[in-house]
Amino acid sequence: MNPSIKKTEPVFSISTAARLLKISVHTLRMYEREGLIIPYKKKSNQRLYSQADLDRIQCIRDAINQAKISINGIKSIYSLIPCWDIIKCSAEEQKECASFNGAHNPCWTYDHKNVCKERDCRTCEVYTKYSQCGTIKELIKSVSR
Amino acid sequence: MNPSIKKTEPVFSISTAARLLKISVHTLRMYEREGLIIPYKKKSNQRLYSQADLDRIQCIRDAINQAKISINGIKSIYSLIPCWDIIKCSAEEQKECASFNGAHNPCWTYDHKNVCKERDCRTCEVYTKYSQCGTIKELIKSVSR
DNA sequence: AATTGTTGATATTTATAAATGTCAACTTCC
DNA sequence: GGAAGTTGACATTTATAAATATCAACAATT
Numbered sequence: 452m453n454p455s456i457k458k459t460e461p462v463f464s465i466s467t468a469a470r471l472l473k474i475s476v477h478t479l480r481m482y483e484r485e486g487l488i489i490p491y492k493k494k495s496n497q498r499l500y501s502q503a504d505l506d507r508i509q510c511i512r513d514a515i516n517q518a519k520i521s522i523n524g525i526k527s528i529y530s531l532i533p534c535w536d537i538i539k540c541s542a543e544e545q546k547e548c549a550s551f552n553g554a555h556n557p558c559w560t561y562d563h564k565n566v567c568k569e570r571d572c573r574t575c576e577v578y579t580k581y582s583q584c585g586t587i588k589e590l591i592k593s594v595s596r
Numbered sequence: 597m598n599p600s601i602k603k604t605e606p607v608f609s610i611s612t613a614a615r616l617l618k619i620s621v622h623t624l625r626m627y628e629r630e631g632l633i634i635p636y637k638k639k640s641n642q643r644l645y646s647q648a649d650l651d652r653i654q655c656i657r658d659a660i661n662q663a664k665i666s667i668n669g670i671k672s673i674y675s676l677i678p679c680w681d682i683i684k685c686s687a688e689e690q691k692e693c694a695s696f697n698g699a700h701n702p703c704w705t706y707d708h709k710n711v712c713k714e715r716d717c718r719t720c721e722v723y724t725k726y727s728q729c730g731t732i733k734e735l736i737k738s739v740s741r
Numbered sequence: 742a743a744t745t746g747t748t749g750a751t752a753t754t755t756a757t758a759a760a761t762g763t764c765a766a767c768t769t770c771c
Numbered sequence: 772g773g774a775a776g777t778t779g780a781c782a783t784t785t786a787t788a789a790a791t792a793t794c795a796a797c798a799a800t801t
Contacts, residue, residue, distance in 0.1 A: 465747070475791065477791060480749080481790075484749095495747090496747085496748070496797095496798090497746090497799085518672065519666060519668040521665055521666035521669050521789090522788075522789080524665040524668070524672065527669065528673060530733070533736055535737075551737075553733060553734075555663065588675070589698075595678050609777085610776090611776065620760070621776095625778090640767090641767095641778070642769085642776090660758095666758070666759090
């Protein structure tokens with residue numbers, strides 16, 4: 452891979468991404484509809500994927516096909532990411548946050564308020580930290596004493 | 597329910613438990629084989645279930661049938677419970693613990709060493725804290741700063 | 742301006758997880 | 772001691788999640 456291109460740079464069209472991952476464009480759109488991934492969108496509404504996106508999607512595929520975790524299972528796991536700790540939102544903000552209060556879907560699938568409002572979920576640490584497989588437990592460890 | 601009987605007292609036979617939960621005995625044994633539940637075992641190897649067991653199993657069924665989380669998904673979620681924090685095991689002990697080191701199954705499905713060796717998983721807080729649905733996120737919150 | 746690719750929506754197929762069925766050996770408990 | 776219940780192992784069924792297919796409207800690329 453060209454090292455001058457950042458891993459987070461959205462450069463692959465949906466058909467290229469599908470070819471590289473050996474899946475169909477339908478599947479890629481399905482994962483997006485389910486809230487598992489957030490591809491970059493051009494002004495014309497067309498999707499672009501970065502290498503980091505591809506890595507993340509490969510993890511999702513491994514979870515589904517090898518680990519046999521259902522899509523809803525993956526969403527539930529994502530919902531356990533301690534976003535409130537990662538972005539250090541205040542107790543006040545936590546009080547009116549769906550993610551903090553027992554949500555069962557990833558935080559980036561909800562409407563945002565407060566600190567999160569200013570953030571782009573696609574580039575937010577909460578979303579990007581799971582671009583490598585199996586990092587959620589590490590995340591939990593790092594926030595626990 | 598008779599209030600003099602503790603919720604954790606193993607009193608229901610497998611067929612009674614199945615009838616109360618409206619499922620088959622096969623399903624109960626399957627959940628056990630998968631490591632989702634740990635029923636009490638008589639000396640003769642026959643199973644007994646407590647009210648807490650029934651509550652827990654109902655949560656599992658809701659996760660499978662309503663939330664559409666696969667059994668492997670539930671196992672993965674259980675594996676995220678910060679047991680090292682709950683039972684306060686030492687850094688030394690963590691080093692040689694499968695659960696601490698990226699396990700993808702619940703800690704109670706592994707062979708135990710150190711502090712855990714003395715514990716009965718069935719009564720261990722790590723296992724019992726999820727007898728109420730949706731408490732894992734609360735657990736993660738409570739251990740994060 | 743013509744070809745190739747993308748969009749979202751709906752319908753269909755397929756792969757397989759979850760749940761049952763069946764069995765013979767063993768317990769339990771009137 | 773005999774009926775009713777339980778055990779584990781293996782086979783089978785069924786319910787449905789995941790993946791594809793098809794479509795007409797729109798965008799991009801040459």
